[in-house]
Amino acid sequence: MSYIPNTDAERNQMLEKIGVHSFEELIQVIPRKFRLQELLNLSPPLSELELTQLVNALASKNIDTQKFISFLGAGVYDHFIPAAVDTIVSRPEFYTAYTPYQAEVSQGTLQYIYEYQTLICELTGMGISNASMYDGATAVAEAILMAVRKNHLKKAIISSAIHPEFIKVIQSYTEGIGLELVFCDIKYGRTDIANLADKMDENVSSVVIQTPNFLGNIEAMNELEKVVHSNPKTLFIASVDPVSLGILKPPSSYHADIVTGEGQALGNNMYMGGPLFGFFATHKDMARLMPGRIVGATVDVEGNRAYTLTLQAREQHIRREKATSNICSNESLCTLAATVYLSLLGKDGLIEVATQSAQKAHFLANEIASIPGFSLCYPETPFFKEFAIHCPVSAQKVIQDMLNKHIFAGVDLKSYGYDENTLLIAVTEKRTRAELENYATALREMNYE
Structure with a gap:
């Protein structure tokens, strides 16, 4: 049975309409060597x-x-997800919905987006959040463009300690708009504050710092902020791990102007690297400069609470030159999972997840550091749930050997431009003490000396 429903007569009719006499004539521009x-x-x-x-x-x-057993990280993490999350997001009214263009028939979707925005504001301490971006990389790139709209300056300083894939996306987003990208050095696994100060001038539109950074280390955000805001026009962009905010100070406390981040860790599976979602928050007075869409709460003609797309300044709705972004939707299903996840955990639950992740990561780091030949790359630098180690052999060999023990050992940093013996290890609350000890025991048994 053919899966193509067109009859020969219908195909001939289409070819005649196109102006050719046969299918062969239609594809004659394709060299024969490329045809089946x-x-x-x-x-x-x-x-x-x-x-x-x-x-x-x-x-x-x-x-x-x-x-x-997974110790993979570098932006996507193996956190525990309560069964209720997948059960709720799989309901047909959520799972099949595309996007809430018609507010009058999309109240449920608009409500959970509004609640998601509220949770992001509570998490970051910022005044307003949008409905989400595609991922953490596009969120930080959009933040840089937003800063340019705000202050009309054409230089952005980016810490070299942010995720290398974020840097690639930033370069793609900013290509062709005349924006100069300047990269700040790394010192002891963190942004070099003195080097940042040397690079600051009156033309800097924004400074981008990720904390915890790509290497897992916690940046000195209060000191960095003082350098950034030495120019009053410069905007401080913080890219953060949302789980870390369970125990670390919110970005509002160190006067971040725009806060972005990758939200996968909030109730979303690893999904072999995607889909993900980026969160984006800022001060209320910059709402009209934000990319994407913002859901707001109001009352209808009968006085009942109602939700609506308050702002959606994109190319489909307004003149292209006035659009804040060409993002045409938001990661609604992923943000719904985050909303359900945060609602189930509550404040105390998120603190517990963050605390366990940090404590277990430090336990494993200490265990590995005690193994001959292995050492922490940045032993004096504080980290959250992820850390880099130096191995006596290539990280790739360690990864391959640990696969025989049914362990994903971590991420080989050679592909990101670091030494081939550098391994990045992430630990979440899912890892048991026995699993952590098994990891360290497996490394000892390798006898790499």
Whole structure:
């Protein structure tokens, strides 16, 4: 049975309408060497049962965090997700919804976006949040563009300690607008404050600092802020791990102007690297400069509470030159998962997740540092749940050897421009003491000396 419903007569009619006499004539511009010369070598058709069995057999070849113990990080983390999160986001009214264009029939969607925005504001201490960005990388790139709209300056200083993939996205977003990107040095695993001060001048539109940074280290945000705001026009952009805010001071306390971050850790699975969502918050007086959309609360003609898209300054709605961004939607399902997750945990629950992640990470770091040949890359620098270690052999060999122990050992930092013996390890509240001890024992047994 053909999956293409068009008859020969219908195809001939379409070709005639296009102005050609045959399909061969239609594709004559494609060189023959790129065309299929024979039928595809497809297997015989399968029944639904046979196909399901085949797909399951192929899927079972994957190794994942259900089978192996994960210490992977670098932006995507293996936190525990209560079963209620997936149950709620899988409800058909949530799971099938695209985007709330028609407010009168989208009150449920608009309400949870409004609640998500409220939670982000409470988490960061900022005055207003948008409905989300595509991911943490695009969020920080959009923050830089927003700063330019605010102060009309054309230089951005970026800490070299932020995620290298964030830097690539920033470079793509800012290419062609005449914005100069200046990178600040790293010292002891953190942004070099003196180097930042040397690079500051009256033309700096924004300074971007990530904390905890790509290496897992906690930046000295209060000291950095003083340098940034030595120019009153410069905006301080903080990219933060939302889980860390369970125990670290909110960005509002160190006078961040724009706060962004990757929200995957809030109730979203690792999803093999995506989809993710970026959060974005700032001061209320900059609401009209924000990218994306903002949901607001109001009352209808009968006096009942109602929700609406208060601002959506994008190209589909206003003149292109006045649009704040070309982001055409938001990561609604991912933010719903974050909203449910934060609601279930509450303030005390998030503190517990953050505390356990930090304590367990420090326990494992101390265990590894006691193994001959292994050492912490930045032993004097405070970190949250992620840390870099120097191995006596390449990080790639450690990773491969640990796979034999059913352990994802971490992320090889060679691909990010660091020494090939550098391994980045992330620890979340999911890891048990036995798993942490097994990790350290496995490294000892490797006997790399």
